[in-house]
Amino acid sequence: MSSSLSGLGRLLLALALWLPLAAQAAIDAFEFKDEATRERFQHLTAELRCPKCQNQNIADSNSPIASDLRHEIHRMLQEGASDDDIVDFMVARYGDFVLYRPRLNNETLLLWYGPFGLLLIGAVVVLVLTRKRRRAVAADEHPEHHLSAAEKRRLDELLKQDEK
């Protein structure tokens, strides 16, 4: 097959084979001591937000600061730091902002429990409305239940008059 390739074709093939290598060189290559550490690294860099390019996590971002932080996380992992240590390290420097999953504290209480509160309010409103409607329906079906004693007497009288 290679004998049928022209000089240009061969050059293109060589370039095409070289491309993946060149592309790989742009991504930092990290060595990990074991597979579990690699997974922790991937998890951490996906969970932490890049301070510069705000809608990307550290794993995705090309910005220099994200690259620095990847190296820092890698270094800390290799030194045996726990996930919490690393997250604390980032929060101490960049604030709660770097967390894609905000921590539960006084400032984020509303954020975490607000939706449940709204759900509760919604449930109460629905409950009140359905109960009111049910009562209204019941009143339509048995209107005599809602009459006062005097009204009932009058109704009975009227009905008796009809029968005559």
Added chain:
Amino acid sequence: MMRRLILFIPLLIFFAMGIFLWRGLQLDPTELPSALIGKPMPAFQLSSLYDESRTLTERDLQGKPALVNVWATWCPTCKQEHAQLNKIAREEGVTIYGINYKDDRAKANDWLQRYQDPYVLNIFDPNGTLGLDLGVYGAPETYVLDKDGIIRYRHVGEVNEKVWRQLRDVMQKLDGGAS
């Protein structure tokens, strides 16, 4: 009557949310609050930009209220604000410490010779380690330190006349509090 009022509640909620969202539009999402406000300058041991053999630490930044400016020759906005920093240092006699962030020593020294040097001292941070400890995410950044080296204020981006007025207010309050 009561029922009528209840009907207005969704409208009120709509307006309240509208006001919140409208305010949200005015905020600059790229401006992060510093996690280090009220905390001391992180500890460091780095060489001076001017003299490789001289080691600087956070103690060198204590003694009086000052500005700490994170800058680099590769940063275009740093060039823009440089004249303002020169003015602040010369005309107002403000102490400005520099952190030369991820830069080249020779280039940085050239730059200061060409555009004048507003800095009292300059910390050479080629690997950005101090920058990382400060939570720097983009040069230029400017911090206000009080006399004990506690970080009181942080500004990300160019220091222009308007920003300088803010920084000056913060510094004047520090002076007032100290005396």
